Each structure stands twice: as C-alpha cells, then as structure tokens.
Amino acid sequence: MMQFFQRLGASTRTSFTKLGRATYFLLQTLSGILSVLPRPRLLMNQLFSVGVLSFLIITISGLFVGMVLGLQGFYILSDFGAEESLGIMVAASLVRELGPVVTALLFAGRAGSALTAEIGLMKATEQLSGMEMMAIDPIRRIISPRFLAGFISMPLLASLFSAIGIIGGQLVGTGLLGVDDGAYWSQMQNQIDFYDDIINGVIKSIIFGFVTSWIALFEGYDAIPTSEGVSRATTRTVVNSAFSILGLDFILTALMFGDD
Template sequence: MVEKLQQLGQRTLELFEKLGRSSLFLLQTLMGTLEMLLRPRLVIAQLHSVGVRTFLIIIVSGLFIGMVLGLQGFTTLSDFGAEESLGVMVAASLVRELGPVVTALLFAGRAGSALTAEIGLMKTTEQLSGMEMMAVDPIRRIIAPRFLAGFISMPLLAAIFSVVGVIGGHMVGVGLLGVDDGAYWSQMQAKIDFNEDILNGIIKSVVFGFIVMWVALFEGYDAIPTSEGVSRATTNTVVISSLAILSMDFILTALMFGDI
C-alpha cells in the first residue's frame, strides 16, 4: 500500500518535473528564435526539410479530402435540394476545421516525428554534448531554427491544404456531379467571411504549429539516449501532439465560433 502511494507520488513529481523542464526549454528556444532572424540561412535549410518535404503529402491529402467532402456533401445536400450550397459546405469545413486540424496531424506525423528522431539521435551519438564542449549552445544552433521553420511552415501548409481541398471539391461537385460553377463560387464568397472564418483558421494553424514544434523538439531533446529511448520519444511526439491538437481545437473552436 505504502509502495503504491510512493509510486503515485513519484509519477506526479515526474510529471511536474517534465512540464517544468519543457516550459524552460520553450522559453530558451523562444529566446534563441529571435536570434535566428539574424541568421536566416539556418532557417532556410530547416524550412526545406520541415516544410518543402511535407508539401506533397499535404497536396495529395487535401485533394482527396476535398473530393470526399464534395461527394458526401452532394449526397446529403441533394436530399434537401440545396446542392448549390456545396461550395459553402466544402469551404467552411475546410477553412475552419479540416484544413488546420488535418494539416497539423499530418505535420506531426511527417515532420514532428522526423525532428524528434533526428534530435534524439544527435543526443544519443553525443553530438549535442560535443557542441556544448565547443561552447555552442545546441538550443540556439539546432533547436531554434527548427522551431522557427515549423512555425512558419504550418500556416502556409494549412492554407495550401484548404485551397487544394476547395479545388478538389470543385472537381467532384462541378466536374462530375453537375453543380453549377457560378453557384459553387458565389455562394462560397457570400457566406465565408474573411475575418470570421479565414483569419480564425490561420490563427488555429499557427497555434497548432507552435504545439507540434514544442512537443517534437522537446521530446527529442529530452529523449533517453538509447535506441529504445529515441523510439519511445518519437511515439510520444505523435501521440501527445495529436491529442494536444484535437483538444486545443475544441477550445479554440468554442472561443471563435461557439457563442459560449
């Protein structure tokens, strides 16, 4: 019984310890990020590996999600004779929810896990300690450019996802199912508000990018320096950031769109 209590206490303390460490880590990273504005070449290299390499998966999934939305929306809306509203339905669901959320989940799976593995392996092979020996701060040299690159990429990727999805919905709705081309666009333009829908969607994607980068980089930096530790850190990145994205999405949606 006493042993159980001790274990519980230890777990709780470990949780708080990790939370504290990750907060301090975030603070140091943010301070390092400001410095990155003076050294943009480091960020460009990371934008390539974080942003450009996620580009293709975003385009392909955006296209298919848009097409599915077009198909599903058409079947439901045609029951009410409201096929003309297909454009609004596709655009609203993409810009408000699916764009930021699905992009963030894919981003966590594609870029976040790769970053965790990369940094965890750097730690395991003692490259990070090597840098410290040479008086190079690994947080500034390694972590900060990756953080900034992810922070920049995420809203751009989410915007690309939404646009490709809207085009995918247009392909299916107008091209295959015969919704009127003018109605698709004009109803969309009439109902989608720039401040209300699009800006809020961009804010969401910025928040999600921040979360994914924080979790991924911290898990890598904090990984136990063994092969098993790195594998566990990589799994943690995907699980924790996905859960954080989905729960944060609920909170943000309630604040932005729900009149609570």
C-alpha cells in the first residue's frame, strides 16, 4: 500500500518537473524568436522542411476528405430531400472542425515527428553541446526557427486543407451526384460567416500549430540521448500531440461555437 503511494508521488513529481521544464523551454524559445528575425535564412530553411514538405500530404488528404464528405453528406441529406444543403454541410464541417483538426494531426505525424527525431539525434550525437561549446545558443539557432516555422505553416496548411476539401466536395457533389452547382455555393455563402466560422477556424489552427510545435521540439530537446530514447520521444510527440489537439479542440469548440 505504501509502495503505491510512493509510486504515485514519484510520478506526480516527475510529471510536474517535466511540465516545468517544458514551460521554461517554451519561454526560452519564445524569447529566442526575436533573434530569428535578423536571420531569415534560418526560418526559410525550416519553412521549407516543415511547410513545403507537408504540402502534398495536406492537399491530397484535404481533397479526399472533402470528396468523402460530399458522398456521405449526399446520401444522408437525400433521405430528407435536402441535397441542396450539401455545400453548407461540407463547408461547415471542414472550416470549423475537420480542417484545423485533421491538418494538425497530419502535421504532428509528418512534421512533428521529424522535428523530434532531428533534435533528438542532434542531442544524441552531441551536436547541441558542441554548439554550446562554440558559444552558440542552440535554442536560438535550432529551436526557435523551427518553432516559428511550425507556427506560421499550420494556419496556411489548414486553410488550404479546407479550401481543397470544399472543392473536392463540389467535384463529387455537383460533378458525380448531380447537386446543383449554384445551390452548392449559394447555400454555403448564406450560412458560413467570415468571422464566426472562418476566423475561428484559423484561430484554432494557430493554437494547434503552437501546441504541436512546442510538444515536438520539447520532446526532442528533452529526449534521452540514445537511439531508444529518441524513438520513444518521437512516439510521445505523436501521441501527446494527438491528445492535446483533440482535447483542445473540444474546449475551443465549446468556447467559440457555444452560443449562436
């Protein structure tokens, strides 16, 4: 019995210290962002590896998610004779929920895991300590540009995902299933509000980008510097990001779309 409490206490203490380290790490990263700005080259390289390389998976997933929404929505709505509302259904679900959430999950899997592995390996091969020996702050040089790149890329990727998904839904709905093209767009334009729906979706994706980049970079920076430690850190990045994204999404939805 005493052992149980001992273990509980120990795990509480370790998780609190980890949270503390993560917060301190975040503050250091944020303060390092200012020193990224005079060196746009660093940011460019990271925008390439974080944003451009995620571009393909995001657009293709967006297209297929939109097409599936078009198909499923059509079958459900046609039961009520409301196929014309397909546009608003596809657009609302993409802009409010699926766009930010699915993009963030894919982003965590595609870019987040790569970031963790990269930083973890840098630590395992003592590149980070080497930088410190040369009086270069690894947080400012390595972490902050990556953080900023993730933070910038996420809203762009999420907007793209939603836009392509809506076009995919239109391809299936009006091309394949014969929903009226005008009704698809006009119902959508009547119902989707720029501030309530689209801006809130963008805010969501910004928050998800912040959290995912933070988790990925911290797990890499905090990894045990062995090959097993790096592999575990990569797994933790994906799992923790998924949990935080879905949990945060619930809270954000409740706050944003609570009262109409």
